[in-house]
Amino acid sequence: xxxxxxxxxxxxxxxxxxxxxxxxxxxxxxxxxxxxxxxxxxxxxxxxxxxxxxxxxxxxxxxxxxxxxxxxxxxxxxxxxxxxxxxxxxxxxxxxxxxxxxxxxxxxxxxxxxxxxxxxxxxxxxxxxxxxxxxxxxxxxxxxxxxxxxxxxxxxxxxxxxxxxxxxxxxxxxxxxxxxxxxxxxxxxxxxxxxxxxxxxxxxxxxxxxxxxxxxxxxxxxxxxxxxxxxxxxxxxxxxxxxxxxxxxxxxxxxxxxxxxxxxxxxxxxxxxxxxxxxxxxxxxxxxxxxxxxxxxxxxxxx
Amino acid sequence: xxxxxxxxxxxxxxxxxxxxxxxxxxxxxxxxxxxxxxxxxxxxxxxxxxxxxxxxxxxxxxxxxxxxxxxxxxxxxxxxxxxxxxxxxxxxxxxxxxxxxxxxxxxxxxxxxxxxxxxxxxxxxxxxxxxxxxxxxxxxxxxxxxxxxxxxxxxxxxxxxxxxxxxxxxxxxxxxxxxxxxxxxxxxxxxxxxxxxxxxxxxxxxxxxxxxxxxxxxxxxxxxxxxxxxxxxxxxxxxxxxxxxxxxxxxxxxxxxxxxxxxxxxxxxxxxxxxxxxxxxxxxxxxxxxxxxxxxxxxxxxxxxxxxxxxxxxxxxxxxxxx
Numbered sequence: 070x071x072x073x074x075x076x077x078x079x080x081x082x083x084x085x086x087x088x089x090x091x092x093x094x095x096x097x098x099x100x101x102x103x104x105x106x107x108x109x110x111x112x113x114x115x116x117x118x119x120x121x122x123x124x125x126x127x128x129x130x131x132x133x134x135x136x137x138x139x140x141x142x143x144x145x146x147x148x149x150x151x152x153x154x155x156x157x158x159x160x161x162x163x164x165x166x167x168x169x170x171x172x173x174x175x176x177x178x179x180x181x182x183x184x185x186x187x188x189x190x191x192x193x194x195x196x197x198x199x200x201x202x203x204x205x206x207x208x209x210x211x212x213x214x215x216x217x218x219x220x221x222x223x224x225x226x227x228x229x230x231x232x233x234x235x236x237x238x239x240x241x242x243x244x245x246x247x248x249x250x251x252x253x254x255x256x257x258x259x260x261x262x263x264x265x266x267x268x269x270x271x272x273x274x275x276x277x278x279x280x281x282x283x284x285x286x287x288x289x290x291x292x293x294x295x296x297x298x299x300x301x302x303x304x305x306x307x308x309x310x311x312x313x314x315x316x317x318x319x320x321x322x323x324x325x326x327x328x329x330x331x332x333x334x335x336x337x338x339x340x341x342x343x344x345x346x347x348x349x350x351x352x353x354x355x356x357x358x359x360x361x362x363x364x365x366x367x368x369x370x371x372x
Numbered sequence: 373x374x375x376x377x378x379x380x381x382x383x384x385x386x387x388x389x390x391x392x393x394x395x396x397x398x399x400x401x402x403x404x405x406x407x408x409x410x411x412x413x414x415x416x417x418x419x420x421x422x423x424x425x426x427x428x429x430x431x432x433x434x435x436x437x438x439x440x441x442x443x444x445x446x447x448x449x450x451x452x453x454x455x456x457x458x459x460x461x462x463x464x465x466x467x468x469x470x471x472x473x474x475x476x477x478x479x480x481x482x483x484x485x486x487x488x489x490x491x492x493x494x495x496x497x498x499x500x501x502x503x504x505x506x507x508x509x510x511x512x513x514x515x516x517x518x519x520x521x522x523x524x525x526x527x528x529x530x531x532x533x534x535x536x537x538x539x540x541x542x543x544x545x546x547x548x549x550x551x552x553x554x555x556x557x558x559x560x561x562x563x564x565x566x567x568x569x570x571x572x573x574x575x576x577x578x579x580x581x582x583x584x585x586x587x588x589x590x591x592x593x594x595x596x597x598x599x600x601x602x603x604x605x606x607x608x609x610x611x612x613x614x615x616x617x618x619x620x621x622x623x624x625x626x627x628x629x630x631x632x633x634x635x636x637x638x639x640x641x642x643x644x645x646x647x648x649x650x651x652x653x654x655x656x657x658x659x660x661x662x663x664x665x666x667x668x669x670x671x672x673x674x675x676x677x678x679x680x681x682x683x684x685x686x687x688x689x690x691x692x693x694x695x
Contacts (some may be wrong), residue, residue, distance in 0.1 A: 262475040269429055269470075270490040270541060271463035280489065284480045 102364045109360025112353035119169050119350055126166035134167040135159060135318040143336050152342045155328060161342055168320040168343065172350070174232070175305040175321070176298040179239035184294055186240065187247025188286065192278050194248065195255025205248065212245035221304060225313040235314055239301050247293060254286045288362050295358025299351035306347075322347050377446075378548050378581040379405040379428070379466075384441035386427045395652045397423040397436065399605040405549065410575055410582040412596035412613070414589060414628070418649055420605040421585045425551045428583075429468055430458050446548065464494045467542035471554040473534035477526040483537045484510070484522030491544045505544065512577075513540045514570055532563035536570070543574060550574075551583045556591060568595050589632050593617055598685075601625050604650055604660040607679065609693075611686035621682040621693035623665045659690070667692055 103110050122129065138158035146153045152161035194205040212220070224238040258264060258281070267277050306323015308314030315321040322343040329339025386398035398420045405411045413421045426432050428443055430450060443450040445465060450458070462468075470476040478486055487506045488499070495502070503522075510518035513536045526534055535555060542550055552571060556564035572595060575582055586592055592599055592613070599616050601609040601624065609622040620626045627645035647664035650656060659677050662668040671691070682693040 262470050262472055263478045265431065266468075266470055266476045266538070266541070267478070267489075268431060268459075269462055269468040270493060271459040271461070272489065272493050273459060276489070276493070280481065281478050285478070287480070 099364065102360050106360040106363065108356045112356040112360070115349055115353040116357065119173060119346075119353075122166050123170040123173055126163070126170065129166060130160065130163040132160040132163040134164050134320050136163075143332065143339075145336070146338060153336070153338050155325075155339055156332070161325075161339065164320040164325060165322070165342055165346055168322045168325055169346065169350075171232070171315055171319065171321040172302050172305065172323070172347070175235060175239065176302040176350070176354075179236045179243070180294060180297045180301050182236065182240035183243040183297065184247055184290060187244040188251050188283065188290060190244065191248035191251025192255050192282050192286070195252040196259055196274070196278050196282060202252075206252065209245035209248050212242065213249075215242075217242040218304070218307060221308060222311065222313060225308060230313065230316055232315070235305060235308065238308075239304055242304075243297055243301070247290070247297075250289060250293060251286050254289055255282050258282050258285050291358055291362045295354045298354045299347075302347060302351065376407045377404055377444075378407050379403075379446075379583075380442075380444040381424075381428065382442045382444065384424070384427060384443060385439045386423055386432065386436060387439045388436045390435060390653075393653055396605050396655075397652065398427055400441070401602070401605075401607055402441075403600050403607065403610070405581045405583060406598075408575060408579050408581055409597045410572070410584055410595050412592040412599040413583060413585045413602060414587065414592050414599060415602035416587060416649055418652075419602045421587075421602055422553055423605075424602070425468065425553050425583065425585055428551065429462060429466060430455075431462075431468075460494075463490055463542075463547070464545045465547050466549045466551065467545070467547040468551040468553060469535070469538045469542050469555050472558050473531050473538055474558065476538055477534055479526055482523050482525055483529065483534075484518075484524075487537065487541045487544055490541045494545050506540070509540045509544050510537070512574075513537075513543070514566070515540070530563075531559050532566065535559060535563075535567055539567075539570065539574070543578065543580065546578050547580060549583065550580050551585070553585045554587070555584075557586075557588075564591070571595065589628060601628070604655065605652060606660065606689065608661065608690070609682075609686075609688040610679075611683065611688075615683055615686050619683060619686070621686065621688040622661075622690045623667055623692075624661050625688075627664075661690075 127133075136159060138154065140158065141150070141154050142156055142158040144150055144154040144158070150160050150162070152165065154160055155164070190205050190209075194202040220242050221238045224241060225234060228234040228237065264277060264281055267281055303323070305314055305321060306326060309321050309324040310327040315324055325343040326340050326347075329336070329341075329343070332339050381401060381403045384398055384401045385396065388395040388397055401420070401424055403411065413424060415421050423432075423436070426436075427438055428450070430438070430453070432438070438451055441451070445461070450461065453461070477483060484503070484506055487509065488502050491497070491502050491505055492499070497505075507518045507522060510521060515521050515533060515536050521529070521533070521537075526537075529537065539555075550571075555571070556567050559567065568591060571582060571584070574580060584592065584595055596613045599611060599613050600607050601616075601622065603624050609616070609620070609625045611619075616625065617629070620629055624645070627643075630643045631645060633642060645664055650660060650663065656662055656673065658671075658673040658675050659665070659668065662672040665672065677689050677691050679687040679689050680691075680693065682688040
């Protein structure tokens with residue numbers, strides 16, 4: 070079926086003077102994505118807004134993240150406090166903005182670390198095979214056999230609190246699944262004719278892994294990336310709730326959801342505001358990921 | 373050692389060690405590729421043509437192993453070389469092009485970059501110089517507007533163009549030997565003719581010797597100087613191309629030729645060779661072709677024939693070849 074399609078395509082393209090499209094630059098590709106995929110653009114804008122909000126938090130609000138106003142505690146949204154105040158009278162919007170700093174960092178940094186580590190290990194395991202494969206994949210199996218939350222907690226207890234340690238803990242629990250998927254992809258690519266062709270040109274093993282295998286793994290890695298960011302954000306929230314992540318009075322969205330839990334029926338904005346923020350960011354990353362994958366994967370580009 | 377020989381393969385045997393036993397995919401094959409010639413390897417699917425090619429490149433997949441013989445590239449034996457030494461030879465001295473131009477290029481790298489990578493692997497030159505050489509080579513293989521095509525991804529090119537890019541990649545270091553493994557099987561007939569013509573031109577201008585693997589006798593007849601016919605891992609007949617087509621001596625070769633359409637023969641039914649290629653795990657005791665051979669005698673079934681002279685520079689693995 071596929072062969073047939075390809076044959077037809079070839080026949081069409083073998084027209085006298087092989088007519089073809091101008092080669093695309095990345096800029097053209099992004100422009101095309103912007104035209105075809107409005108959702109991805111909206112998502113990018115949402116993410117950008119959150120990033121700007123995180124960076125310019127001190128400029129955007131007159132309060133600081135731990136400025137208490139006990140008389141006004143648990144105030145409903147008003148012109149003074151757009152999203153109300155929490156149980157200690159701190160401005161919720163301010164804490165939301167400051168919290169996005171931590172939530173975004175925690176979403177992106179450990180995910181990038183674990184993607185890179187997982188990709189390197191997965192490609193080595195898949196391409197080199199043999200003992201290297203066995204050692205790396207058994208290690209990954211061991212990591213996957215632990216409940217990841219428990220593992221993250223153990224790591225946090227051992228390393229102590231702090232942002233850097235959260236990065237490490239979250240990266241350590243998520244590299245294994247990345248490695249597995251990348252390895253599977255590598256095994257498939259290893260058998261492809263173009264890798265054999267590269268070998269027949271005397272291209273070294275390292276170069277084949279870097280230039281031929283890795284770029285072809287990217288589309289699935291981008292999808293994984295967008296799935297892992299939200300789960301990292303959520304893991305951080307859980308850790309913070311358990312008291313081994315971000316420390317009070319620092320703000321993080323997970324922490325805010327959990328603090329608002331006890332007032333869920335009477336003052337719902339306390340939990341709703343950070344929840345909606347989490348949802349927006351998570352969805353935006355997913356949609357943007359889909360859009361990017363369509364652009365970056367040349368197979369899908371012309372369809 | 374004869375200086376005019378680019379590649380001499382002697383008694384090469386390659387086996388696959390499967391769970392059911394040893395599969396002799398290539399069995400004591402000897403062949404010579406004189407300098408600047410095009411040598412054909414022809415046979416049905418599974419007769420060991422591609423395995424011979426892969427053995428020469430030493431690109432065998434896991435259970436496959438060269439178990440004996442020599443591969444002499446201008447007198448230097450490749451069989452004992454390490455993987456590291458081999459990768460210096462691949463692309464630089466021997467290059468290969470593949471059957472499917474659809475899949476033999478990396479889909480996410482612009483084609484120019486892929487050709488460039490091949491030359492940067494072997495030559496210590498700057499990127500600009502390499503790019504110049506790539507553009508020049510793209511022009512040599514008949515790609516118009518090389519600057520524009522340089523930035524194209526494989527999916528933006530037609531099958532014929534992709535095969536040209538593949539040939540440019542293989543020829544960029546001007547190797548001594550090019551192995552073309554069914555280079556035109558996936559292409560339509562007009563493009564096939566162009567590609568074959570290109571290979572001939574490259575032989576003439578660059579002086580690269582070519583091993584052309586094909587199951588298409590027409591392609592072989594058009595292009596080759598000397599032909600080896602393979603059957604079940606062995607060479608069953610070898611002769612200069614005209615001699616082979618004028619005077620096919622092995623019944624298998626005759627069978628192959630009879631099963632090709634011919635204008636001379638009119639519209640009678642095509643003849644076919646009865647039976648199938650034997651299972652390499654259970655080879656017949658005597659001649660491997662005996663079960664399908666119209667003239668096999670008692671002797672053929674019990675004792676395997678040797679390659680014996682059947683004419684000028686013409687050998688055939690059949691006792692009846694001289695008749």
